[in-house]
Amino acid sequence: MLDVYTQIASIPIGYNHPALTKVMTDPKNMCSMILYCVIPGRCTLLTDSNPRINGMKSNNSSSYMTGGFSRVQTMACGSCSNENAYKAIFIWYRNKMRGTPEPTPEEVRTSVINQVPGCPDLTLLSFMGGFHGRTLGCLATTHTKAIQKLDVPSFDWPIASFPQLRYPLDQFERENAREEARCLEEAEDLIVKWNQKGRHVAGVVIEPIQAEGGDNHASFDFYTKLRGITKKHGCAFLVDEVQTGGGSTGKFWAHEHWGLDDPADIVSFSKKMLTGGYYQKDSFQPDKPFRIFNTWLGDHTKNLLLTEVIKVIKTENLLDQAKRSGKVMLEGLYDLQDKYPHLLSKARGIGTFCAIDVKDEDTRNLLLLKARNKGVVLGGCGTQSIRFRPALVFKEHHAHLFLDIFNDAITELK
Amino acid sequence: MLDVYTQIASIPIGYNHPALTKVMTDPKNMCSMILYCVIPGRCTLLTDSNPRINGMKSNNSSSYMTGGFSRVQTMACGSCSNENAYKAIFIWYRNKMRGTPEPTPEEVRTSVINQVPGCPDLTLLSFMGGFHGRTLGCLATTHTKAIQKLDVPSFDWPIASFPQLRYPLDQFERENAREEARCLEEAEDLIVKWNQKGRHVAGVVIEPIQAEGGDNHASFDFYTKLRGITKKHGCAFLVDEVQTGGGSTGKFWAHEHWGLDDPADIVSFSKKMLTGGYYQKDSFQPDKPFRIFNTWLGDHTKNLLLTEVIKVIKTENLLDQAKRSGKVMLEGLYDLQDKYPHLLSKARGIGTFCAIDVKDEDTRNLLLLKARNKGVVLGGCGTQSIRFRPALVFKEHHAHLFLDIFNDAITELK
Structure with a gap:
């Protein structure tokens, strides 16, 4: 699955990042883990x-x-x-x-x-x-x-x-x-x-x-x-x-x-x-x-994880990554709404925090389902929007992959 | 320290119980730990x-x-x-x-x-x-x-x-x-x-x-x-x-x-x-x-820990333990209020969920401090009460130990 929703925008650096596994297997963090x-x-x-x-x-x-x-x-x-x-x-x-x-x-x-x-x-x-x-x-x-x-x-x-x-x-x-x-x-x-x-x-x-x-x-x-x-x-x-x-x-x-x-x-x-x-x-x-x-x-355990997340964001320059991937995303969404003007409108976003509107709520929900069946997890918001909320490790090639699959899902609507 | 307060009654089976450490070091639980x-x-x-x-x-x-x-x-x-x-x-x-x-x-x-x-x-x-x-x-x-x-x-x-x-x-x-x-x-x-x-x-x-x-x-x-x-x-x-x-x-x-x-x-x-x-x-x-x-x-991790806590409660018969330790606690508190009627009153409780009143708020707070200095952690509640909230692994000998130290702390008030 390509997760472009990430548990309602809650997974900062993807699933099972080795840095986080390391935090949770460090014996000196055990005390934080077993009691509040x-x-x-x-x-x-x-x-x-x-x-x-x-x-x-x-x-x-x-x-x-x-x-x-x-x-x-x-x-x-x-x-x-x-x-x-x-x-x-x-x-x-x-x-x-x-x-x-x-x-x-x-x-x-x-x-x-x-x-x-x-x-x-x-x-x-x-x-x-x-x-x-x-x-x-x-x-x-x-x-x-x-x-x-x-x-x-x-x-x-x-x-x-x-x-x-x-x-x-x-x-x-x-x-x-x-x-x-x-x-x-x-x-x-x-x-x-x-x-x-x-x-x-x-x-x-x-x-x-x-x-x-x-x-x-x-x-x-x-x-x-x-x-x-x-x-x-x-x-x-x-x-x-x-x-x-x-x-x-x-x-x-x-x-x-x-x-x-x-x-x-x-x-x-x-x-x-x-x-x-x-x-x-x-x-x-x-x-x-x-x-x-x-x-x-x-919960102190979450503070330990957050500390590690911040380190990874800095080490891997993930804020810049979000700008670059976001650029691919948004340009791709502009192309899609030009290609399917009867279906899509209002492509918008900053970084990877992007969205697009679908012509009505039922069509939006159907599109979410079709994307899911093709292996892409997306979420809706508002009455007829789709929001994109990838993790910070979402790279340009993930954006291209997403856009291809999203395009395939759209073609099935016609 | 003898903890008779347990982070405001939040530590069910004491600090660092090996059963909980086992849950948190089990690799199959890692996924729960590193993401919500x-x-x-x-x-x-x-x-x-x-x-x-x-x-x-x-x-x-x-x-x-x-x-x-x-x-x-x-x-x-x-x-x-x-x-x-x-x-x-x-x-x-x-x-x-x-x-x-x-x-x-x-x-x-x-x-x-x-x-x-x-x-x-x-x-x-x-x-x-x-x-x-x-x-x-x-x-x-x-x-x-x-x-x-x-x-x-x-x-x-x-x-x-x-x-x-x-x-x-x-x-x-x-x-x-x-x-x-x-x-x-x-x-x-x-x-x-x-x-x-x-x-x-x-x-x-x-x-x-x-x-x-x-x-x-x-x-x-x-x-x-x-x-x-x-x-x-x-x-x-x-x-x-x-x-x-x-x-x-x-x-x-x-x-x-x-x-x-x-x-x-x-x-x-x-x-x-x-x-x-x-x-x-x-x-x-x-x-x-x-x-x-x-x-x-x-947080699913807490559910994993709770499952283990319930097992320990059953295996170690900790509900019965709470009744037995509570009996020692409450009888000891009755004795203390008989011994210091000018200071203590209203000893009360069910199981280890016990309390006693001190003559006024300032004296109560002083007694909490004196107990802490002797190695016993207690908490106040209401205007002039002390509440006792030990973990479920608190045994009769802990209750006796607590009562001895509490008695020593009281004698310092006179």
Whole structure:
């Protein structure tokens, strides 16, 4: 099988990489493997508590990695990462409003029984089509499919439109710029209005590319301006890199493409990082221990594997590899949509993080099946898109192989 | 060090048990260790997808284990387990209200934007002093310490009093029975009132012993009657065994002590089970795939370890061991509180799941420190309790050793 989906973008360097086998057969790692530990050191700096991961920061000239962030909080999965990042945002915002981290006796009393002011009526702004996880807090910011949210109580929080760009991008520059301006204006209006009615917007959460929602892109200019709006209104800016992070866009984090000095307050991750977690600015570290905590806070074994993955990414220059393979992929997808314009459209992507639309959902699902029967594993997203999520070891010849088989699968549709 | 806390009750059979080392050095398990997989089979029956775990059910005559439940859903941690169990309850309740799992177009439309009726205004009833996790959904049912909830938006859901029993129990039988009756009446009143105002109580969530909240016990009769109330009013009954499950009470699940034929609709677990998850009745299995889902749904490596843990529990008769060691522990604690009545009170417990109260919080914390300096790791809970959470391999001689050192630590307080 040629896996161009990799367990929903979760296999960073392919199956059974010898470097990872070595980590797991190293007797000195046995202790991590057979028990979970509560390691309080993990609550503070990963960079302090794990010098091998600290190495990622200081030596990792080819990627952003921890750049700009001095603190990291590990968690077991993407949903827990966002849930706890949301908590960090709310705590930060309330401390700012109060002018002190010390709560009033009334806040202490009411917090235990879920009432204001202890449990304040703060909100997070999210975007239509965004996906940030499936636990109750995360679900309140997830707006992709009804099946994920139906029947589950939620928070009434503001939701802004995400730009619906027209393709090919170079033919619709003016329309797309207008669409992005509209969405930015809407987001800012929502922040102002919700603040005015006392339901303050503590933070804005967004993906650099809406993945589950259909590989929806917006321009770097859109993200730059949105970052500006959050600063203007004192909202935290959380960039959810659970699916985009880890190198497949050709940079370690997709938000590096924006080219900003201060792209985010918090960056959450999981999937290719093998452990969940989030990087945060110092100011988002809660003022007291046990405000952000759980029994396991992730799994140290995954940190050991991640350390090795980072080494392999550097040694094998896999970020450059993703750029090269991505170029073959995207050019091949452009060719295919030219060849089958009645079937395919909107080929798009950065690095190997590519997608293409199929004319309708049923045809998309049939194409996924036909590709699977020919030995290529693919995944859908949105209503009618196919997303491509190969591992970082996916090389140019894999891209060519994939394109050939994909073409064969398409011809069977006609 | 003698560990009587075990990473917050998370080490089932002690550190470095050779059986676990064997699992992790078995080459055929390597694949599980070096990558997370999305295994759709896990979404259905663990008993189907993992015959080794199925073996736990059919052969495990000495423990309840999966008894009564045909379905299990694994998750990565305790919070995710409860979050998803809550979702399963809400979905079940709405399907019951609607009379069909098929949503209306209006429900489909509104669910994506967090509005009723798609995201209904359902509630869960929880108890003061209960702890069910720290993500936003779980936090809405957690009522232990302000520091865990402060500044985080929550759901306005009903909260009932948990019985505050007086000790020694045999001297306050009448008062305690009255207190439990009061709490049961309050819980039922809340269900009736919240149902009447249209904010239906879909489920009741409770621990068999409130652990984080201070090792608060209620009688088996209390739980039996509470189970009856949930049936009467059509609420799901979720028993959170994250801390109590896995054998330390002398039965595999603490709720087995109640002796009921139908003790729960859902039982959530984590900690000693090494993987998070929950057992559920067939009717709580969502009607469609991907309603309960995430990328990893736990970690298969932990399932491999759990399988081995269960074998060791059976082979070494560790449930009986917990009863015997617990007897030594509890009798020793009774002796100590008789010896130091100005310092200690309310010795209590089932199996090795024991606790004792210290006269105030500062003295409790000092005693924890003094014990630690003498080589015994202990943990606090509630405002002034010490909880004892040894591993299942904790034997009578460990209990005696612990009691001697604990006595020495106490004498230093005087």
